[in-house]
Structures are given as C-alpha cells and as structure tokens.
Amino acid sequence: MDKHPEMFEALRDNALLFHKELKGIRGLKVIGNEISPIIHLRLETSRGSIDEDEEIFEQIVTAVLGKDIAIAVARYLKGDEAFLPAPSIRITVNSKLTKGEILESARTIRDVAERILD
Numbered sequence: 001m002d003k004h005p006e007m008f009e010a011l012r013d014n015a016l017l018f019h020k021e022l023k024g025i026r027g028l029k030v031i032g033n034e035i036s037p038i039i040h041l042r043l044e045t046s047r048g049s050i051d052e053d054e055e056i057f058e059q060i061v062t063a064v065l066g067k068d069i070a071i072a073v074a075r076y077l078k079g080d081e082a083f084l085p086a087p088s089i090r091i092t093v094n095s096k097l098t099k100g101e102i103l104e105s106a107r108t109i110r111d112v113a114e115r116i117l118d
C-alpha cells in the first residue's frame with residue numbers, strides 16, 4: 001500500500017466514474033457509497049417477490065456476461081440472514097480499468113438492463 005498509493009487514487013476515481021455512469025438507468029437504482037469499489041444495482045420497483053427480482057437480474061447478468069463483462073447477481077443465505085437485503089446486481093470496480101473500459105461497461109449494462117426491463 002505504501003509503495004503504490006496511486007493505486008488507491010485510481011480505484012477511487014474508477015469507482016466514482018462507474019457510479020456516475022450507472023446512474024439514471026431506467027428501472028434501476030444505484031446503491032452504495034460513490035467511492036466504494038462495490039456497486040449494487042437494485043430494481044426501483046420490485047416485481048413482487050425476491051425470486052422474480054432475482055430472475056430479472058439473472059437475465060441481465062447473463063446477457064452482459066455474453067458481451068464479456070463480468071458482473072454477478074448478489075447472493076445471500078436466505079435462511080440464515082437476519083435481514084435479507086433486496087436482490088441486486090453486484091459490480092466490482094478495480095484500479096486497473098481504463099476510462100474507456102468503464103464507459104463501455106456502463107453503456108453495455110445500461111443498454112441490456114433497459115432492454116430487459118422494458
């Protein structure tokens with residue numbers, strides 16, 4: 001950490017940019033601190049059940065993975081969690097991503113999500 005402080009600056013900058021680029025996707029809301037490298041996307045309005053919401057997210061994730069962008073449906077222990085969070089898509093940002101990669105990834109996620117949610 002002491003040898004590469006610029007790595008943390010790049011991580012913060014990438015998280016801020018990715019967070020900003022994901023805002024405004026129709027039907028989804030961005031959850032989490034804008035400098036966190038973990039971003040969650042949740043439905044603005046539930047489809048009625050956790051299972052239905054997760055199915056929508058599975059469709060989005062599968063389509064995005066088909067475009068070589070790795071995102072995941074967040075998983076929780078349904079029987080063991082005291083307070084089960086709402087289903088979400090989890091996106092992990094790293095310091096090595098370029099601005100172009102972030103913009104392309106965010107655009108792809110937006111396009112796929114809006115197509116599936118319409």
